[in-house]
Amino acid sequence: MKKEGKIQVWQDYQKEIADDHYFYVRSCIRQNFFPGSEQTFLKILRKELNKDIYENPHHTSCSGIGYHSDIVPFDTIQTIIARQFALMTEAGYKNLAVSCITSFGIYNEIIETWKEFPDELEKVRTFLKKATGREFEIPQNVAHASDIVYKFRNKISSIGKNRLINQKTGQPLKIVEHIGCHYSKMFPCKGVGGAEFPYVLAGMIESWGGEVIDYPERRHCCGFGFRQYLIMSNRGYSVSNSRKKFESMEPYHPDAIVSNCPGCPMFLDRWQYVIQEMENKTYGPNGQGIPVLTYEELAGLVLGYNPWDMGMQMHQTNVEPLLDKMEIEYNPDLKYTRKDGKMIGKPMMVGCGW
């Protein structure tokens, strides 16, 4: 593998990422899957990077999951997106920061639709006006939240307390990155590094001292794929997709997986547990799994945040092997306690690698 070839591709796919003053739109499912990640992102931007980021409590789901499941019609989702933009316009913001990859794809798809078909834009303006009385401007800049972390990766590195280094061996941690299909496969030019050799997460990993693992099934879907999971009878298909990725990355002995998308860390995390239960197979050393992190969690670890404050006890594949390699201090007794010391309850089903 020739790094210089990748560098050439990365240079071809650079995007403009706004420097400050973001209007933040959240993900629906991340609140349940990894609830600390979005809070960590806001903390990093506000407290570490002194950026202005605003969220309006009246903003809603983008309805992307419904759209991709053929439940929400295109006119409807366009109008929902127009309403989000109206809230942004009313708050005086022009830079959209999107938490979710599915939403990021939706926002880009609809903005591009309006560029190609101005009649659609006028139709949606009319719909929104009639339904809510609101008007909107199209954002000047649309960035995924990971784009923003990528933009400030070197700053995070410079103020960070930890590096992505195996402290026992001194070697860079080997990290698999997974960008999520809707980040740049729909519009390669909208993603840092494009679709085939994306750099958004790889750039963070490199900046923070780790080594990026490229493996044959890197481009493959995490297993979410909407219908693969949303329709219960298809879930075996979802697991088999994730399994394909684990089998492919296993020979490289990754220390962690970092993911971009709300769905991907969920499936790459949970299905390791399921595969262990089904086949008694784990993909890390000594019966452990491969810890799966969101990029906010990874940034938080670099910045020295307490893993339990970031909600990392919600992972079903235990993160402790990674924390141990990085020699990050944590108290196992506090894993399932609240700030006031009360127990939040242990999961009934044990996680992968216990």
Place this chain on the structure above:
Amino acid sequence: MHNHVEMHGHASLQKKNLYMKHIVIIGSGIAGIETASALTDAGHWVTVIEKEVHVGGKLNNWTYLFPDFTPAEEITKPLFSKFREKDFSFLPNTEIKTVIRNNNKFSIETSGNQQLEADAIVLATGYELFDARRKEEYGYKIYDHVITSFDLEQLFKPEGKLTVAFGKHPKRIAFVHCVGSRDEKSGNHYCSKVCCITGVKQAIELKKRIPEAEIFCFYIDLRMYDKHFEELYRQAQEKYDIQFIRGRLSEASENIDKSLLIKAEDTLSGRPLKMNVDMLVLLVGMEAGEGTTTVARTCGVSCEESGFLKTQDSFLKSNFSDQEGIFLAGSCFAPMSVHDTILHARSAAQEVNDWLKNNN
């Protein structure tokens, strides 16, 4: 006044031209040299401008030619002989800066600040190979053993080494047809015409050198349009056991041992296909290239949507650009084989000569 010397084909051009004209030819590949040679024989004063140091163009890089495995040297040697023996001017390392039409003549300024006056111009700027890096999903210049048909041709030269990881011969090799041709994604909708037969030729050549290798060709459809092409394709299957799979590769990835995992759909069986290969050869198509585009702009000649140069009439005037007095020879007009390029160059010489007789 017209020249009354009768012209019947190339041989007749060798008769002395009573009205010597100056023709500037841009490009010294096979088309440029062949045209220059014929026009010199016809008694004209010819100047060939070449942006590179040497004559011969892309043919210098080829080892064997389809469909009969003729060594490329057998074509370049006579070409170089003509270059040495014919009395025409040659300006290497030179590009044209401006072309201004003055009545029936062209004033040309070169990058070396020479001022030339020409009665006619022949564009023989050739083609560029598609840059396979643009098909990012195949990992050219990223994965160690993904090469192009051009690279493979270099490996066929005596100094070339047909090895992969740990110095071993590749045991399983895949060819991908239509890389940068007939491809919406790369913006090239046209067929490059010669890649199919190049793939068949190279697959056979590989099999001759590594008889134990398994070879697979992934194609959209195979366009064996010329004499002996279909026979070679048949031979590839019957004699050399080369497997042809109708399907385009969706992606390639590198395995931990540097072999390549490729994914495709076998569209005849209607099933997805995944296999590991030791080497992947991308059959890159032809593009008009920046050189042709720049020269076209300088001369005021129009390009097709494909980037290749526009002709007045593709049936009867395929050597005529849309600018009076500026002619086309070879693959700046369209993708073409060596054989077709030589014929197109000879017809260009004939057309230039006739035009000069009738218009001066």
